[in-house]
Amino acid sequence: MTQGPLPTPLVGHDGDCSRGTQVKFDSLKKHINTPGFSFETTQLSFASRFGGDVPRNPEINAFLRDEELYDFAEEEWATITQDIGHSCLVVQIQRLMTRLVNYFKYTSRKVRTLRQQPVAVNVSHKDKSDEQWNLQAVPDIVVTGAGWAYRPRHKGEEIDLKSWEGNILQTSSAIIVRFDEELETTEDRIKLEAAFYALELFRTQGNRLFCFVLLVTEERCKLFYYDHGGCLETPLFSIHADPVLFVWYLLLVSSPNNEVLGFDKTIRWNSKLNIRTLVTDNENKEDVQYRLLDLDPVFRPRKIRGRATTCWEVEGKDGERKFVKEAWRKDSSTVAPEWTMLQRTKGIEGVGEMTAYEQDWSLDMLRYPFSHPQFDNRIRVRTTMKAYxxxxxxxxxxxxxxxxxxxxxxxxxxxxxxxxxxxxxxxxxxxxxxxxxxxxxxxxxxxxxxxxxxxxxxxxxxxxxxxxxxxxxxxxxxxxxxxxxxxxxxxxxxxxxxxxxxxxxxxxxxxxxxxxxxxxxxxxxxxxxxxxxxxxxxxxxxxxxxxxxxxxxxxxxxxxxxxxxxxxxxxxxxxxxxxxxxxxxxxxxxxxxxxxxxxxxxxxxxxxxxxxxxxxxxxxxxxxxxxxxxxxxxxxxxxxxxxxxxxxxxxxxxxxxxxxxxxxxxxxx
Missing domain, CATH: 1.10.510.10 (Transferase(Phosphotransferase) domain 1)
Known part of the structure; x- marks a missing residue:
């Protein structure tokens, strides 16, 4: 089996934004501004959820002392100064993260800076006015990975490692680097860029439950978390006054644990055989492994928040073709779940037939201990159908x-x-x-x-x-x-x-x-x-x-x-x-x-x-x-x-x- 081609490139190699990318940005702006899309949370919420998989404060303090990157007397990072230029700031953040992954022996992770591709996008506002925003269709830095969660690279494969197109299939997390003075006037634009990067990860990789995008300036930092319920974001905090928290976030988005980064362990790559597999329930509620007939989904979501329907063509060990569909169903929905309908329609001529179903993850589980009265929980449902x-x-x-x-x-x-x-x-x-x-x-x-x-x-x-x-x-x-x-x-x-x-x-x-x-x-x-x-x-x-x-x-x-x-x-x-x-x-x-x-x-x-x-x-x-x-x-x-x-x-x-x-x-x- 050969690798399938990538989806339509984000932007052209000459840096010009395609019409499709402009439409994505405009549509995404409306999407992320809908009520209930974004909620603010605290670092304690993420610490409770992921703290066991990130080095603890004593280990982080040891790193700060050993690497001598932070000036404790002046309470500031030695190489991240007030008058630093943007390109230098990007390089310094990349070097700091590289030192971190090397120090903590995250051998499966690499930190890469990417060639920027500015995009001029006409966005529509609620008052029906239009405005041109200068955006970046590519993150400044990406953490990349290797292993079961990522499509393997092949010997002799020509890859532009400075482009996101050349890295997106191996991207663990994305980092946005900006000047602090920009935040007051361009906050909406930065949030749009962050959401765009998250959407591209969901759509391109096909095995994401959630993902992280980190915003870093020469002064402050904040974390964006995206799943199919929308976004959680932390407050901005000073990277100089709280270097331990800053390093904690850098380690979180670089974690060697793919599940901590939001990858779904039931969809895996086998680099030796160059195949991708999916594990789900069979009709007896037993785990069964299928080989994906196409390395990419035959249908993928076009939005972050919502049902996020994703479909795969698969083949069992007996050679029988099946079709697996997953969607995030509202917990509060009054409409009967699809699987109950499919149980009733079995054997009806001209209607797709289900062979099995399962309900596993919920957004409440992924976001625990976060909760909010206006948040709509969703449950992931997988149905396995006969193939047509x-x-x-x-x-x-x-x-x-x-x-x-x-x-x-x-x-x-x-x-x-x-x-x-x-x-x-x-x-x-x-x-x-x-x-x-x-x-x-x-x-x-x-x-x-x-x-x-x-x-x-x-x-x-x-x-x-x-x-x-x-x-x-x-x-x-x-x-x-x-x-x-x-x-x-x-x-x-x-x-x-x-x-x-x-x-x-x-x-x-x-x-x-x-x-x-x-x-x-x-x-x-x-x-x-x-x-x-x-x-x-x-x-x-x-x-x-x-x-x-x-x-x-x-x-x-x-x-x-x-x-x-x-x-x-x-x-x-x-x-x-x-x-x-x-x-x-x-x-x-x-x-x-x-x-x-x-x-x-x-x-x-x-x-x-x-x-x-x-x-x-x-x-x-x-x-x-x-x-x-x-x-x-x-x-x-x-x-x-x-x-x-x-x-x-x-x-x-x-x-x-x-x-x-x-x-x-x-x-x-």
């Missing part, structure tokens, strides 16, 4: 796309019949079936994180902007999510099966209109807008639907006329039943506490039947073309676009080269 194909956009032929789309819609209907509403239909949640899969299993709907159980007398859930993937949300959900004044009874602001059928339609459009064609640039911009929040996404979709209605949007010719007919046919059908069904919901809600599933089931059955009939018509037409009754344009080399805001698969993130190689092998349907 890649996401829908990795189809090899038009018929494969049609079959997968059809069976996924049918799987959604089967969920509805079982009393479950999915609520998060997206490009990442529709998989191709395995090779030679029977009808009904050629496309698979997965991910029941947002699904709800609906008995006949259970009300449909309310529309929510927090449920679903923005590019694929129905205009109904988006419209209600942005209303400032929620409707009084009678209400119809509910999420129904029809909203998910619209989501399937948007997935199909995304696959088709992101393909090469005479107007690709125009459609890329439209699809990008689908990924925006709220009002912009709603406006973009309404404009797109109007274009479909007027015949202004044609599927790229590489798909052939069948798909143009399919898209327009599904739109006309959905638009027709949508208007009637919304009136039905309003009538059902009049004088009631809500709209019950049992009240709308007969409508749902008709809607699924009509929807699938249109898709089956396209499949039949494709079959006739294959038999030579019509001429069809080949698919050609399709390069699929990824609209901003969409959840990406790991394979898409890892580069176009891998996609292109596969796409060149596509044949006409």
């Amino acid at each position: 194909g890649k996401t829908l956009d990795f189809f090899d032929s038009r018929e494969e796309l049609l079959y997968a789309f059809r069976d996924a819609v049918a799987g959604h209907r089967n969920l509805w019949d079982a009393g479950i509403l999915h609520r998060d239909v997206s490009i990442n949640n529709i998989l191709l079936g395995n090779p030679n899969a029977p009808p009904g299993q050629r496309g698979i709907i997965i991910d029941l994180d947002m699904a709800v159980q609906l008995g006949a007398k259970v009300a449909l859930p309310k529309a929510s902007k927090r449920v679903g993937t923005p590019p694929f949300m129905s205009t109904n959900i988006l419209a209600f999510s942005i209303k400032k004044n929620k409707p009084n009874p009678p209400r119809r602001d509910c999420h129904s099966h029809l909203d998910d059928l619209w989501s399937f339609f948007y997935v199909l459009c995304w696959v088709c209109f992101s393909a090469p064609g005479p107007e690709r640039t125009k459609y890329e911009k439209i699809l990008d807008m689908w990924g925006e929040d709220g009002k912009r996404s709603l406006q973009a979709k309404r404009a797109f639907l109007l274009g479909i209605e007027l015949g202004n949007h044609k599927v790229p010719p590489s798909f052939g006329p069948i798909f143009d007919t399919l898209v327009s046919g599904l739109y006309e059908y959905l638009a027709d039943i949508d208007e009637t069904f919304r009136k039905t919901l309003l009538a059902l809600a009049d004088g009631a506490q809500g709209v019950f599933r049992g009240d709308v089931d007969k409508y749902a059955q008709k809607h699924y039947e009509g929807y699938l009939k249109i898709v089956d018509g396209a499949i039949e037409a494709a079959g006739k073309e294959r038999q030579g009754q019509a001429v069809v344009a080949p698919l050609g080399d399709l390069t699929l676009n990824t609209p901003q805001g969409k959840k990406k698969t790991g394979a898409q993130e890892k580069g176009e080269a891998k996609n292109a190689e596969k796409q060149k092998g596509r044949t006409k349907a």
